[in-house]
Amino acid sequence: DVKVTQSSRYLVKRTGEKVFLECVQDMDHENMFWYRQDPGLGLRLIYFSYDVKMKEKGDIPEGYSVSREKKERFSLILESASTNQTSMYLCASRTSGYNEQFFGPGTRLTVL
Amino acid sequence: DQQVKQNSPSLSVQEGRISILNCDYTNSMFDYFLWYKKYPAEGPTFLISISSIKDKNEDGRFTVFLNKSAKHLSLHIVPSQPGDSAVYFCAASGPQGGSEKLVFGKGTKLTVNP
Numbered sequence: 676d677v678k679v680t681q682s683s684r685y686l687v688k689r690t691g692e693k694v695f696l697e698c699v700q701d702m703d704h705e706n707m708f709w710y711r712q713d714p715g716l717g718l719r720l721i722y723f724s725y726d727v728k729m730k731e732k733g734d735i736p737e738g739y740s741v742s743r744e745k746k747e748r749f750s751l752i753l754e755s756a757s758t759n760q761t762s763m764y765l766c767a768s769r770t771s772g773y774n775e776q777f778f779g780p781g782t783r784l785t786v787l
Numbered sequence: 788d789q790q791v792k793q794n795s796p797s798l799s800v801q802e803g804r805i806s807i808l809n810c811d812y813t814n815s816m817f818d819y820f821l822w823y824k825k826y827p828a829e830g831p832t833f834l835i836s837i838s839s840i841k842d843k844n845e846d847g848r849f850t851v852f853l854n855k856s857a858k859h860l861s862l863h864i865v866p867s868q869p870g871d872s873a874v875y876f877c878a879a880s881g882p883q884g885g886s887e888k889l890v891f892g893k894g895t896k897l898t899v900n901p
Contacts (some may be wrong), residue, residue, distance in 0.1 A: 678894060679830070710890075710891075711863075715796070716893060717793075717876065717889075717891050717892055717893035717894050718831070718876060718891040720888060722810070723811060723888065733888070763830070764838050765830055767830075774819045774836065774880045774889070775821065775833050775836065776833075776889060777833070778823075778830030778831045778832070779828065779830050780828075780829055780830045781828070
Protein backbone atom coordinates (compact mmCIF):
# COMPACT_ATOMS: atom_id res chain seq x y z
CA ASP A 676 0.00 0.00 0.00
CA VAL A 677 1.11 3.52 -0.76
CA LYS A 678 1.78 5.38 2.40
CA VAL A 679 1.95 9.14 2.75
CA THR A 680 2.53 10.34 6.27
CA GLN A 681 2.44 13.83 7.73
CA SER A 682 4.36 14.79 10.83
CA SER A 683 1.42 16.10 12.84
CA ARG A 684 -2.35 15.64 12.76
CA TYR A 685 -3.03 18.77 14.78
CA LEU A 686 -0.82 21.80 15.32
CA VAL A 687 -1.38 25.09 17.15
CA LYS A 688 1.01 27.97 16.55
CA ARG A 689 1.15 31.66 17.31
CA THR A 690 1.15 34.51 14.81
CA GLY A 691 4.66 35.22 13.56
CA GLU A 692 6.08 31.78 14.34
CA LYS A 693 7.95 29.80 11.71
CA VAL A 694 6.10 26.56 11.03
CA PHE A 695 7.39 23.38 9.40
CA LEU A 696 5.02 20.75 8.03
CA GLU A 697 6.68 17.51 7.00
CA CYS A 698 5.48 14.91 4.53
CA VAL A 699 7.05 11.54 3.79
CA GLN A 700 6.07 8.98 1.16
CA ASP A 701 7.37 5.44 0.89
CA MET A 702 6.62 4.60 -2.75
CA ASP A 703 9.56 6.26 -4.49
CA HIS A 704 7.22 8.76 -6.15
CA GLU A 705 8.84 11.53 -8.15
CA ASN A 706 6.10 14.12 -7.72
CA MET A 707 4.90 15.59 -4.44
CA PHE A 708 2.29 18.24 -3.70
CA TRP A 709 1.07 20.49 -0.90
CA TYR A 710 -2.58 21.61 -0.79
CA ARG A 711 -4.72 23.45 1.68
CA GLN A 712 -8.39 22.69 2.12
CA ASP A 713 -10.84 25.30 3.36
CA PRO A 714 -14.64 25.03 3.62
CA GLY A 715 -16.30 26.11 0.40
CA LEU A 716 -12.99 26.49 -1.41
CA GLY A 717 -12.01 22.88 -2.07
CA LEU A 718 -8.38 21.84 -2.45
CA ARG A 719 -6.01 24.55 -3.56
CA LEU A 720 -2.46 23.79 -4.67
CA ILE A 721 0.26 25.64 -2.79
CA TYR A 722 3.47 24.15 -4.21
CA PHE A 723 4.57 21.01 -5.96
CA SER A 724 7.81 19.28 -6.77
CA TYR A 725 8.67 17.23 -9.84
CA ASP A 726 11.75 15.72 -8.26
CA VAL A 727 14.46 16.26 -5.67
CA LYS A 728 15.47 19.91 -5.31
CA MET A 729 12.83 20.95 -7.84
CA LYS A 730 9.80 23.04 -6.95
CA GLU A 731 7.05 24.88 -8.72
CA LYS A 732 4.53 27.40 -7.43
CA GLY A 733 0.94 26.33 -7.35
CA ASP A 734 -2.12 28.57 -7.24
CA ILE A 735 -1.60 30.11 -3.79
CA PRO A 736 2.13 30.14 -2.93
CA GLU A 737 2.18 33.48 -1.10
CA GLY A 738 3.37 33.15 2.48
CA TYR A 739 4.74 29.65 1.93
CA SER A 740 7.97 28.02 0.84
CA VAL A 741 8.97 24.39 0.34
CA SER A 742 12.00 22.16 0.52
CA ARG A 743 12.72 18.83 -1.15
CA GLU A 744 16.19 17.62 -0.26
CA LYS A 745 15.34 13.92 -0.44
CA LYS A 746 13.00 12.12 -2.80
CA GLU A 747 10.75 10.80 -0.07
CA ARG A 748 10.35 14.02 1.90
CA PHE A 749 8.61 17.30 1.02
CA SER A 750 8.43 20.08 3.60
CA LEU A 751 6.09 23.06 3.68
CA ILE A 752 7.33 26.13 5.52
CA LEU A 753 5.30 29.03 6.80
CA GLU A 754 7.95 31.70 7.29
CA SER A 755 5.79 33.86 9.57
CA ALA A 756 2.47 32.26 10.37
CA SER A 757 -0.66 34.37 10.14
CA THR A 758 -4.23 33.70 11.23
CA ASN A 759 -5.40 33.39 7.62
CA GLN A 760 -3.15 30.35 7.28
CA THR A 761 -5.32 28.42 9.69
CA SER A 762 -6.39 25.49 7.53
CA MET A 763 -6.18 21.78 6.78
CA TYR A 764 -2.93 21.04 4.96
CA LEU A 765 -2.74 17.99 2.74
CA CYS A 766 0.32 16.41 1.19
CA ALA A 767 0.11 14.11 -1.84
CA SER A 768 2.48 12.15 -4.02
CA ARG A 769 2.37 10.25 -7.29
CA THR A 770 4.49 8.56 -9.90
CA SER A 771 5.43 10.88 -12.73
CA GLY A 772 3.20 10.37 -15.76
CA TYR A 773 0.27 8.98 -13.78
CA ASN A 774 -2.72 11.05 -12.80
CA GLU A 775 -3.70 9.52 -9.48
CA GLN A 776 -2.32 11.26 -6.42
CA PHE A 777 -2.12 9.60 -3.01
CA PHE A 778 -2.87 11.80 -0.05
CA GLY A 779 -1.66 11.87 3.52
CA PRO A 780 -4.05 12.20 6.47
CA GLY A 781 -3.68 15.97 6.67
CA THR A 782 -2.47 18.43 9.31
CA ARG A 783 -5.02 20.70 10.93
CA LEU A 784 -3.08 23.90 11.64
CA THR A 785 -4.49 26.61 13.87
CA VAL A 786 -2.68 29.93 14.05
CA LEU A 787 -3.67 32.05 17.05
CA ASP B 788 -11.63 31.41 -12.92
CA GLN B 789 -12.84 28.06 -11.81
CA GLN B 790 -12.02 25.36 -14.32
CA VAL B 791 -13.73 22.54 -12.44
CA LYS B 792 -17.11 23.26 -10.91
CA GLN B 793 -19.24 21.28 -8.53
CA ASN B 794 -22.33 23.42 -8.30
CA SER B 795 -24.07 21.50 -5.54
CA PRO B 796 -22.37 22.04 -2.17
CA SER B 797 -24.47 19.33 -0.60
CA LEU B 798 -26.71 16.39 -1.44
CA SER B 799 -28.91 14.28 0.79
CA VAL B 800 -30.29 10.86 -0.23
CA GLN B 801 -31.95 7.91 1.42
CA GLU B 802 -30.09 4.68 2.00
CA GLY B 803 -30.59 2.30 -0.92
CA ARG B 804 -31.34 5.06 -3.42
CA ILE B 805 -29.07 6.40 -6.13
CA SER B 806 -26.71 9.31 -5.45
CA ILE B 807 -25.73 11.43 -8.44
CA LEU B 808 -22.91 13.92 -8.02
CA ASN B 809 -22.21 16.32 -10.86
CA CYS B 810 -19.13 18.11 -12.12
CA ASP B 811 -18.61 20.56 -14.98
CA TYR B 812 -15.34 21.70 -16.50
CA THR B 813 -14.37 24.50 -18.83
CA ASN B 814 -10.94 23.50 -20.14
CA SER B 815 -11.30 21.32 -23.24
CA MET B 816 -7.65 20.21 -22.83
CA PHE B 817 -8.51 18.13 -19.78
CA ASP B 818 -8.28 14.48 -20.74
CA TYR B 819 -8.48 12.58 -17.47
CA PHE B 820 -10.92 12.91 -14.62
CA LEU B 821 -10.92 11.54 -11.10
CA TRP B 822 -13.25 11.39 -8.13
CA TYR B 823 -11.95 11.48 -4.59
CA LYS B 824 -13.82 10.84 -1.38
CA LYS B 825 -12.94 12.60 1.85
CA TYR B 826 -14.04 11.91 5.40
CA PRO B 827 -13.58 14.61 8.06
CA ALA B 828 -10.06 14.78 9.52
CA GLU B 829 -8.73 12.39 6.88
CA GLY B 830 -6.98 12.85 3.55
CA PRO B 831 -8.88 12.32 0.29
CA THR B 832 -8.89 8.79 -1.09
CA PHE B 833 -9.08 7.94 -4.76
CA LEU B 834 -12.43 6.50 -5.79
CA ILE B 835 -12.70 6.14 -9.55
CA SER B 836 -11.40 7.76 -12.73
CA ILE B 837 -12.15 8.04 -16.41
CA SER B 838 -10.13 8.86 -19.48
CA SER B 839 -11.54 11.17 -22.13
CA ILE B 840 -11.50 8.32 -24.66
CA LYS B 841 -14.28 6.63 -22.66
CA ASP B 842 -17.76 7.75 -21.71
CA LYS B 843 -18.33 5.38 -18.82
CA ASN B 844 -16.32 3.58 -16.18
CA GLU B 845 -17.75 1.29 -13.56
CA ASP B 846 -16.36 -0.10 -10.32
CA GLY B 847 -18.82 -1.94 -8.12
CA ARG B 848 -21.43 0.50 -6.84
CA PHE B 849 -19.65 3.46 -8.43
CA THR B 850 -20.02 4.57 -12.04
CA VAL B 851 -18.60 7.68 -13.65
CA PHE B 852 -20.11 9.07 -16.84
CA LEU B 853 -18.36 11.55 -19.10
CA ASN B 854 -20.10 13.77 -21.65
CA LYS B 855 -17.28 15.54 -23.50
CA SER B 856 -19.52 17.66 -25.68
CA ALA B 857 -21.21 19.08 -22.59
CA LYS B 858 -17.96 19.14 -20.58
CA HIS B 859 -19.81 17.33 -17.84
CA LEU B 860 -19.19 14.30 -15.73
CA SER B 861 -21.20 12.62 -13.04
CA LEU B 862 -20.62 10.03 -10.35
CA HIS B 863 -23.43 7.57 -9.66
CA ILE B 864 -23.50 5.58 -6.44
CA VAL B 865 -26.06 2.82 -6.30
CA PRO B 866 -27.23 1.68 -3.89
CA SER B 867 -26.14 4.45 -1.53
CA GLN B 868 -25.03 3.43 1.96
CA PRO B 869 -24.60 5.50 5.14
CA GLY B 870 -20.84 4.87 4.94
CA ASP B 871 -20.82 6.79 1.66
CA SER B 872 -21.50 10.00 3.59
CA ALA B 873 -18.45 12.15 2.85
CA VAL B 874 -17.28 15.06 0.73
CA TYR B 875 -16.68 14.11 -2.89
CA PHE B 876 -14.19 16.03 -5.02
CA CYS B 877 -14.05 15.98 -8.78
CA ALA B 878 -10.58 16.55 -10.30
CA ALA B 879 -9.27 16.99 -13.82
CA SER B 880 -5.89 16.66 -15.46
CA GLY B 881 -4.35 17.91 -18.70
CA PRO B 882 -2.66 15.97 -21.47
CA GLN B 883 0.12 13.53 -20.56
CA GLY B 884 3.44 15.27 -20.76
CA GLY B 885 1.71 18.59 -20.23
CA SER B 886 0.11 19.50 -16.97
CA GLU B 887 1.35 17.62 -13.93
CA LYS B 888 -1.36 19.08 -11.76
CA LEU B 889 -4.84 18.06 -10.79
CA VAL B 890 -7.46 20.78 -10.75
CA PHE B 891 -10.07 20.16 -8.07
CA GLY B 892 -13.65 21.27 -7.71
CA LYS B 893 -14.90 22.66 -4.41
CA GLY B 894 -16.55 19.42 -3.39
CA THR B 895 -20.06 18.12 -2.71
CA LYS B 896 -21.00 16.90 0.73
CA LEU B 897 -23.08 13.74 0.43
CA THR B 898 -25.27 12.63 3.31
CA VAL B 899 -26.88 9.22 3.10
CA ASN B 900 -29.69 8.89 5.61
CA PRO B 901 -30.53 5.47 7.09
